Amino acid sequence: METIGLKGMTAGELTKKVLDNTELFILDVRNDSDYDDWKIEGATIESINVPYFHLIDGVDDVLDKIPDDKEVVVVCAKEGSSVFVAGQLVEQGKHHVSYLVGGMKAWSEHLEPVKVGDLQDGGSIYQFVRIGKGCLSYMVVSNGEAAVIDTLRMTEVFENFAKEQNAVIKHTLDTHLHADHISGGLKLAQHTGAKYWLPPKDADEVVFNYNQLDEHAEITVGNTKIHIQPVYSPGHTIGSTSLIVDNQYLLSGDILFVQSIGRPDLAGKAEDWVSDLRNTLYSRYKRLSEDLIVLPAHFGKATELGVGGKVSARLGDLFKENPGLNMEDEAEFRKAVTENLPPQPHAYQEIRQVNMGKITPTDEEQRDMETGPNRCAIHDK
Template sequence: ITHVLDTHLHADHISGGRAIAEQTKATYWLPPKDAEEVVFHYQPLEEGHNVTIGKTTIAIQPVYSPGHTIGSTSFIVDDQYLLSGDILFIDSIGRPDLAGMAEDWVGDLRETLYKRYKELSNDLIVLPAHFMVIDELNEDGSVGKKLGTLFAENHGLNIEDEAEFRHLVTDNLPPQPNAYQEIRETNMGKINP
């Protein structure tokens, strides 16, 4: 392990990224807009600065994609895959509320999904961080679909009215995790569980 990358500062679980990087002496990458309060060393994961891994050269192109958090960053890997983190899923879209900023970040989420992602190749295979229902799995057990297919089939990518989009995203948010602030502070390195 030579590089560890987090798509954003997590608020729903303690990331193992920093611990893995420390144990393996790997470079730990984190989006700087999510890392303003971290108290440890990290490499800023910024659009325009590709990450190259190994002798076979796996090219990771960061794509700034705010909406889940202010610093959310997706990865285009070898011009084939879009690792969308918690912004876009197979049958749904991300939630922007884990820092209590849903009303402020819903516009960023729409901008990412409806403008930034629209500029990307429809042939990219979207690999989200997780899935909601078993129906989202492919026959081989993988979770992924072409971006163009998601623009055609994912309801969250097909809401023309911005007010309707805002209501869809903010009106029915599930409760935040009980310890989300402590989780965020742990991922910032401010507290240790």
């Protein structure tokens, strides 16, 4: 029976509230371990966890914990449990209560486009914030053409956005072979007739055709001088390749983040790749302009979200403030990036197999593989 006054809140609506710093109270009814591993966070969010099995017989025990002066959103894995609990709260007289439509699965998949800035000869660059998982994708738009970088598997979002910009997608690029999420780059390229680019040193085992993303590649979007210049930057993977767009923006992939640096262990090569990672960060990046705006492929915490949800930082500022760029002692650096790392991403080995084209799981299996936060940084603080 439908509860009068019970409302659903979509992941998109919740995202906008988080980015607008709206005060919210989250009642998460998933199991303790799921909540501890991955939750909805934000600067103005208060959150508690009371597993659903404690609330099956009623919500009396939590009524005094539910505020009357904030919006309340009940959250579960897929939606069903949160509908029941939210309905119980409404029936007990609680106002401004809603449930998250689609649960944490929907939260994980929502992409929020945020304009980063304009390009020198016309056009713009946009960041797509996957707020529930910390993934970041990009679209460069110029003169009716577009390139998408580090495309996520929800490819229809990019297609629809390009149409809104009256642009045809001509290129899709992956900065490296991803291990924490399933790439939509090849799928989007095949669907739109675009060229798909992948660093060749990450492509030894792929089973599909691709264009080689290396320092000899020339990729231009539109008829203006908006060049995407690849910069070989190994360390997270052996093929990791950064991109300089319009001499303004450094798309750093999973090498450099706003508050941390990339981890070298997701292909089982941590000891081998430490020197590459240090050389990229402390030598190759040092030779770049300090005025470049760093646009990473991930963020770790809600505190990295800037105005409107944009995740970015000036390269020169990161050399002053990012702990990962300020370890003068090489032994200290080696220890930091090989020991006491966060848990590896959920199903990362299988995700790498998908991104090589070796296995083709169903849509639901892909969703399950991507459950949880990204863990591409050496730390998340």
